[in-house]
Amino acid sequence: MRLLHTSDWHLGRSFHGVGMLEAQRGFVDQLVSFVEAKSVDVVLIAGDVYDRALPGLDVVKLLDDALVRITQAGATVVLTSGNHDSAIRLGFASRLLERGGVHLRTRVEDLDVPVLVPFGKDGESSATLAIYGIPYLEPRLVADRLEVETASHFEVTHEATERIRRDLQDRRKSGAVHPVVLAHTFASGGITSDSERDLSIGGLGAVPLDLFEDFAYTALGHLHGRQELAPNVRYSGSPLAYSFSEAKHCKGAWLIDIDADGSAGVQEVLWEAAKSLAVLRGKLNDLLESGEHSWAEAAYCQITLTDAERPAQAMEQLRTRFPDTLVLSFDPEGAGPKDKVSYSSRLAAAQDDLEVCCGFLEHVRERSPGSAEEAALRAALEAVRLEEAEL
Incomplete structure (x- = not known):
């Protein structure tokens, strides 16, 4: 069984005032081509498909087109909601969409209801892949529904994974079942970047990795950097950079091959960026004249000027060479508290x-x-x- 793990599409997001819908369309094109070329069976989207609870009409249309094209390419889609999504709106018509191969897991009540995909064809194998989707769980809103006493990220996620394990125990009475779990959360060991939003007031509510240790694979969403927390627990990261702190990220996804015995092999997938990011620092004249910065002329730029005095019309001058300078700040060399x-x-x-x-x-x-x-x-x-x- 071949799965593609993605997350955090954030459709409709802008980048320092620049609309990204065309870049997101380009990502969808790459995704669909990859699904076709690599014969992907299931595409996993681990939350934050939209950037806001009320997306624009053109954003909704882009997701609609993406889901149609992915299923036309032969893949099933399993999608969970993240903290940016409106779970109710995203989950609309979920029972109807299942008939077309799109499985939405946006309700707490459905987190232990798996998408079942049999291995092999014509009875070649009795094993089944069970894909569970845990939507983003806001502790204060779901603690009562999950019947936990403490409204914390750990408690609600622990109960969610326990419900999945109980369902697995019942299903395994009839044959081999290998679980894959999607979850939009902050798991301990993950490395954050600026464009993620806090999952809890006052900081991120982390959950330990051992909640996911006995699943064949756990596809995490929320952090925007693609990373491995354990061989079977990974973040795919966002497909596009959404902050300059992600300038060094290699954006992509994970391709997972799961055998009928439950063993999994994972390969990295890289997406081509429509535009690179540059974080530059130096004196104005050096930045305008140095040949080492020529690569950044076509990039989105964040520039910090270190001139002793703020140059006149600094942004205008910089944009003569770096037309897509989006962020400009000043940090004079040698300046300190005594100078202020x-x-x-x-x-x-x-x-x-x-x-x-x-x-x-x-x-x-x-x-x-x-x-x-x-x-x-x-x-x-x-x-x-x-x-x-x-x-």
Whole structure:
């Protein structure tokens, strides 16, 4: 049985104000081509298919097209809801969609109701693959429904996996059953990046890996970096980068081959990025002139300037070489607490009106006025002085 583990599509998300729908369409194209080329049997989507609970119409259409194309390519889809999704909206018409090969697991009541896929054809094997989907479990909302006393991520996830184990125990009375579990959660050992949202107020509510240790494979969602926590417990990560902290990520998925005896082999899958990310740091002139940064000219850029004084029209200058500079910050070399004098202290130490005006400009722009600007201020102040003298 061949499975493809993906998650965190975040359809409809933007990247620092830049819409990503076209890039997401490109990912879907790659996914469908891969499913066809590699004869994937099941595509697993472990939550956060949408970026928000109320996605736009074009976003819903993209998911609709993706599911149709995946099933037309011959694969079954098993999809769980994440903390970004509206479980109720995403789960609409789930019983009807099952007839078309799309299995939604968005309800707590269905987390121990597996999608059953038999191994082999024409009775070649009696073994069955049982795919369980655990939707994102917000402890305060589901603790009562799961009948646990403590509303914590550990308690609700522990109960969810226990219900799956009890269902497995009953099913194994009739033959070999190998479980695969999807879960949208933060498992201990995972490495976070900036674009994930907290799963609990005040921090991430982590759950231990041993909750998933005896499943053939656990497909996790929520963290955006593709990573292995254990041979049978992995995050696929997001298919596209959604923050500059993901600039060094190799975006992709996991391809899992499970045999009738339950053994699993896992291979990495890499997606081609529509646009690379660059995180650059240095002085303005060095960034504009250095040949080592030529690769970043076609990338989305986050740039930190280290000039002692903030250059004039810094963003405009940078975009002459790096047109897709999206984030600009300043971190002057050598600056420290001793250099940071409050504006009120500067104002009190000013010797004349010109120094007051120049100090204000430096305060709001983090750059001293140039000679032409200082001359203009001096002329304006002189004009005011003469006008007052005539009164």
